[in-house]
Amino acid sequence: MKKEKDGTVKVIPLGGLEQIGMNMTAFESEDSIIVVDCGLAFPDDDMLGIDLVIPDVSYLKENISKVKGFVITHGHEDHIGALPYVLKDVNVPVYATKLTTAIIESKLKEHNMLHETKRKVVKYGQSINLGCFRIEFIRTNHSIADASALAIYTPAGVIVHTGDFKVDYTPVFGDPIDLQRFGEIGKKGVLALMCDSTNVLRPGFTMSERTVGKTFDNIFNDNKQSRLIIATFASNVDRVQQIINCAIKYGRKVCVEGRSMVNIINVASELGYLDIPDGTLIETEQMKNYANEQIVLITTGSQGESMAALSRMAANLHRKVTIEPGDTVIFSSTPIPGNEKSVARVINELGMKGAKVIFQDTHVSGHACEEEIKLIYSLVKPKYAVPVHGEYRHLMAQKELAEGLGIDKDDIFVLHSGDVLEMSQEKAEVVDKVQTGAVLVDGLGVGDVGNIVLRDRQNLAENGIIVVVLTLEKYSNQLLAGPDIVSRGFVYVRESEGLMEEARAVIEQAVLDCLDRNVTDWGKIKGTIKDTLSDFLWKKMKRNPVILPIIMEVDD
């Protein structure tokens, strides 16, 4: 016991606090580091052309000999999505529950990395030892099955990390969150609680997943003449189960559209997380053999994502499914902030094709609201509070909540990524800062697109580009060809032929002036071209395209 009392532990968030997504936190003590979660973030609107964003793990690479493993709370992209990238540099075992592991495995398979990665499935209640840490997995509820909280036993005391969670007393699959265990661990004394902040601004309790099932039942009952099309999050296996249950009750066959939906349903039913009686599922091609009222179609696209199945149906771009008057389309989701307009567009398009659209009471959140967070605090009664998972305003709101529950405000830490929070039974403080950041992934390139490239893309996007090219004689510096002008994303050339010819003449004159004055520095000639053309276009059109002068040299 003495050792524990004397020990310290460092909590080092490597992402997830400056943005939604990219969740990753290192815990360090003695010669051991464990990492909780390894998520990606989706690019901001100004990250043009970027596919996804992963955390900078320089700190882990520098301390690779200490790193014992990744401990994953659940299978959402913002908690597992960076694994295929990070494991290339930090190849340590991955610990997670059964469904979470299966989802990770299908991701690793896509990246051809399955065989070089060690995985271990952990059960609720089970503990694993990693260096000086012991980590216990505790059952929680969330919008994906098999979600875990973690009790992390450290030389300084126990840290409870909730992961993403809600309290569901009547879950669709499995048991409710193990509140007893939270209480038992809390009774013995907890050093710190790291609790999900996502819904802290919402008062009350999050409704049970089962309430959505009741809504579905009503919708199935009220729309017996319609084909039903239900869009939801692929990973919400319980939601899918409830749709299937209704389908069986009301005698409908089930089709599935959207790659991620098909994948998850395969994985979940193989592992027994989904119960689909034989003969329930049909291929989309078979739909024509059934009347509309015998069919329910489960699909991706509940966020209005332009490439997802439902959006393609709405836009008449789907190969297999055509929206028909009389169809009833259910959005079993709420728009994630930023997606409101895309969702509205899809709803309008569906309406124009004669479909009825339902989006009320068809979704519940997977995150704990204010009262559930208070419940966890009251069971765990931590010495220190470290709000996690949310934007700054959410973290601050949880700080206020924790203060309201009697935790000293100096014992609550709203951290930034990279902060090194050192805790012991005696005190806790931020003692250091390590390198963190967002690494952009574009195609196969990881980190080769940065701010300069993004700024260029932004300029190109706003204004297009004009390339000015000319050929000079190497020794005499005589203008042999050009200047020629080519543009992309600037104007219809047809509409502005006169203007472009005028611009060419202006540049030619500027170049000839340079050459007459024996300017031989190509940098200066390029600068003159840029300035001349830029002034000309601003005066004529109030526009500011990217100007790229290229000089070629011919050895005559």
Add this chain to the structure above:
Amino acid sequence: MKKEKDGTVKVIPLGGLEQIGMNMTAFESEDSIIVVDCGLAFPDDDMLGIDLVIPDVSYLKENISKVKGFVITHGHEDHIGALPYVLKDVNVPVYATKLTTAIIESKLKEHNMLHETKRKVVKYGQSINLGCFRIEFIRTNHSIADASALAIYTPAGVIVHTGDFKVDYTPVFGDPIDLQRFGEIGKKGVLALMCDSTNVLRPGFTMSERTVGKTFDNIFNDNKQSRLIIATFASNVDRVQQIINCAIKYGRKVCVEGRSMVNIINVASELGYLDIPDGTLIETEQMKNYANEQIVLITTGSQGESMAALSRMAANLHRKVTIEPGDTVIFSSTPIPGNEKSVARVINELGMKGAKVIFQDTHVSGHACEEEIKLIYSLVKPKYAVPVHGEYRHLMAQKELAEGLGIDKDDIFVLHSGDVLEMSQEKAEVVDKVQTGAVLVDGLGVGDVGNIVLRDRQNLAENGIIVVVLTLEKYSNQLLAGPDIVSRGFVYVRESEGLMEEARAVIEQAVLDCLDRNVTDWGKIKGTIKDTLSDFLWKKMKRNPVILPIIMEVDD
């Protein structure tokens, strides 16, 4: 009377039905056309670099001799913003109430068009005669003062157009909506009602603007130690008045930041729509002479617009105002769909600087909810219903509402822009379709950016550009210089020097192969360059930049 019974009128929406904004509707009968509103739309996310969007008015240009005037319902951009562009082609008088006219005039002044445009101020209750039409202005309430509904007396009967409206029994400035007049006109018989659909999906009634004043009073009372910063829509003069009233009551001076806010406050107080006692306003530079608790700052930026005053304060980019711990910032607005993420970003940034942010009960909508729309239908009791102002789902919801009120579903017309709805006392039907569309404005260019240019910008934004340039000898077709490769928005050149050199070598080989085979068609050589480079980059990086080959020719 006989003539009226025999007459017909055509309603031709030229915009505003496929999107929020760009409201414009032509009414045509005999030899007369009048146009209600002339609004702009803000560009969609995929309209890269576009400043604003205006309606295609080809139909008005083709029938210019018939067009008698623009009748404007109120001074919001989506109802007046296209005037400076459209008046250049369709120069007819503009009729509107006093404040609306003043806002239009300040807009025309910016475009140096004030003197070539005829304007006429119309009072509530007053009618104007335009060709065979008589138009009466009816007082309504909205989130801008001086909003009007229109009773349009046509040879076929009366059409009531609500404009944007709400029912406010206790408005801050002026009188409530003239419900009696709606009733009186309705009693005499109305051919068609064109009613605002924006909030039809919201049950109940929209709260009075005055309720926001009460919230402000509480906030002023609860935050007596804070500097107060309140962001709201510049055009909501009543909101500004209520802030000023509170400032006076609680002994604070008022600063104003944001160009549009300063403009509107000037216009509105000159015309008597704002009552600001002398000594209330101070310049922002004078703030330093007062304690924080003596100041309230009114600012633009309630939508998180990156260039607006509040966003610049939050990002530490504002020249005059620095956010301090203890400041209280009030968002007197709700995010317009699409702006949620920007608003959240500003809230987070303000929080990080120690400001308290309030956004609850600080805004009411300017649009009628379900019960108010029912009220107008019940007063007007039209023969035909033509829902306006809203997305398709809103128009359809109003259709359903009108059916519920007993209007025959064949007498309700959800139109698309360009539809020609011909109405008489006997029947109404869509008889024709005229040209409509969205004209993109980029800088001084109106309509010179279209789909091809936008697609180029999209490609440039996603992937950047690679320019390949080479010089050939004119007669021998010998490669004199290049191929050189220059890229923008593609990769850090430093990070991928080897790759770019490899790409150059691949292209050089492909070009030399062409020349060896005596290919003289430059189109073919360019095609080879594109294909070769594109294959190479996809294989190496899974990326797809725009490739622009340029061949120069030197006459040796």
